[in-house]
Amino acid sequence: MSQELKVIVFALADEEYGVEVEKVRTIERMQPLTRVPKTPGFVKGVINLRGVVTPVIDLRGRFGFPETQYTDNSRIIIVGVEDLEVGMIVDSANDVIDVDPELIDDPPEIVGGIKAKYLQGIAKVGEHRLLILLNLKEVLSKNEIVQLDNIEE
Template sequence: MGEELKVIVFALANEHYGIEVDKVRTIERMMPITRVPKTPAFIKGVINLRGVVIPVIDLRGRFGLEQTEATENSRIIIVASNDLEVGFIVDSANDVIDIDSDAIDTPPEVVGGIRAKYLRGVAKLDEQRLLIMLNLVEVLNKDEIIQLEQLEE
């Protein structure tokens, strides 16, 4: 039996994803986002969260999924990776669950239209449900991090 991982479950285009709780700072309701010129379309802009300016990425756009308008359930998940705080816009953030790390398999080449490099793995929750685990390092890869750091300056 592997170690237990606490994971925040969120939805994006009818798929369920997970991010380890220790990488998540906070989950916020949608708020005004200030657009920043000359950034990729999936970088929606920045928010001011309790005095801290945080870049916001639309995960649908990042993964090349169909864009939709924010709804009442939309959330911004604030994650931390390599001293960088970033907000991810997701369709909804549902709950926190425990997953046995042994239940996480290597991802196939493409899951739900998303290339495997963005995925850490796929966890089988039960017979019906799979949870796609994000690889934050790749979602926030070096070239984009450089752009995001320039936003914060």
């Protein structure tokens, strides 16, 4: 049996998504964001997180979902992608679960309006639960990472 994959589960537009625990630095409550001019619309700004300026994107905006008001459940999941830390605003962060890698299927072309390149796979969890696993390198593509790098300087 292969090694279980630890995944942080979060909600976005009525779907459940997952990201590998080892890529997550911290999960924060919503906090004031400082807007940065000349960035894509889904880049909401930066936060000062324990002395580190961290760019923050809204995953709803990134995937073309309608944006909503942030609530008490909204969270900023700080993830590490290559040498960059980025915050992703999600509707809520629910859970940490173990996923059997043998129960992860390749993503179909489009899932809930999200292109397959943003997805690592679809995990079957239990009888009726599907978890959409994100491919963080694509969610934050190289060009955008370069743009976000410039924010930090």
